[in-house]
Amino acid sequence: MIIIYKYQMRILALSALLFTLASCNEKKKPKQEKDPINKEVKAPKDIISLNEASSIYNNYTKHRISVIENYELEQRAPEKEFIPARFVDFDYQTIKNYIAYVDHEASKAGVKEVTKLRLYFANYPNEGKFADGKKVVHPRQNSIFMVPTLDKNGENHGFYIGEDGKAKLISDWKQNNKMEMGANSLNPNIKSHASMIPSFTLNSSLLAGTSLVLNRGNGGPPPKSEF
Known part of the structure; x- marks a missing residue:
């Protein structure tokens, strides 16, 4: 009887040990995140209604399209057909990749926060x-391009990644370009070509670095069923 009792106690002790180990493993397992499709996401406060979208679309038709058409067909290139663009779109995945790319490059460059697009x-x-x-x-058509911004002294500034890997302000790049072009135009050693048009040679250092500007989406008149 004593032998059987000891055997039963060993079985109970082993069972308790296995139960404890199993409980520890359960606690260590990371919590599974909810399915992103079923996870609730609040709508941005700047979402507008379809009625409002249609209204401002029609405002553009009424107050801008005729002005653009008249200029393009009467002044810029009367000999060519022209249809004003009404939208610019980008692949959804392209936008996601672009935001991820901007975040990655900004982080490497030491940018604390990308404030706006x-x-x-x-x-x-x-x-x-x-x-x-x-x-x-689409020659002559209107388009858009995107620039990420960072905060400097309470203001948002478009930026790019400089040759040294640090974030640089586009406004500084533009100013440096103007100064370089002005210096070249006054330099008598730089010859002009094509009659009176000066030849501008930019310092290569002004063009070094990595641009974060996104452009060249698809544009044109929208499907007739929209707005």
């Missing part, structure tokens, strides 16, 4: 190619 209005040249050799798909 600033959208600039732009206009494509009446040419077949851009300066980098890529095709201009």
Whole structure:
């Protein structure tokens, strides 16, 4: 009887040990995050209604389209057909990749926080190619480009990554360009070409670094079923 009792006690002790180990393992397991599809996300405060979107779209039609058409068809290039752009879109994944890229580059450059994505209005040249050799798909059409900003002294400034890997202000780059171009235009050793047009040679250091500007989305008239 004593032998059986000791055997039973050993079984109980072993069972208790296994139960304790199992409980510890359960506690160590990381909590599984909720399915992102089912996770509730609050709508941004700046979401507008479809009615409001349609209203401001129609305002653009009424107050801007005719002005653009008249200029393009009467002054800029009367001999060419022109249809004003009404939208610019980017692949959804491109935007996600762009934000991830900006965050990554900004973090490496020591930027504490990317404060905004600033959208600039732009206009494509009446040419077949851009300066980098890529095709201009929609000559003369309006477009946008995006620039990330950082905070400096309470103001938001567009930035890029300098050659030294640090964040630099685009406004400083622009000012340096102007100063360099002005110096070159006054330099008698720099010859002019094509009659009276001066030849500007920018210092290569002004062009070094990494741009964070996103452009070249798709543009054109929207589907007739929208707005």
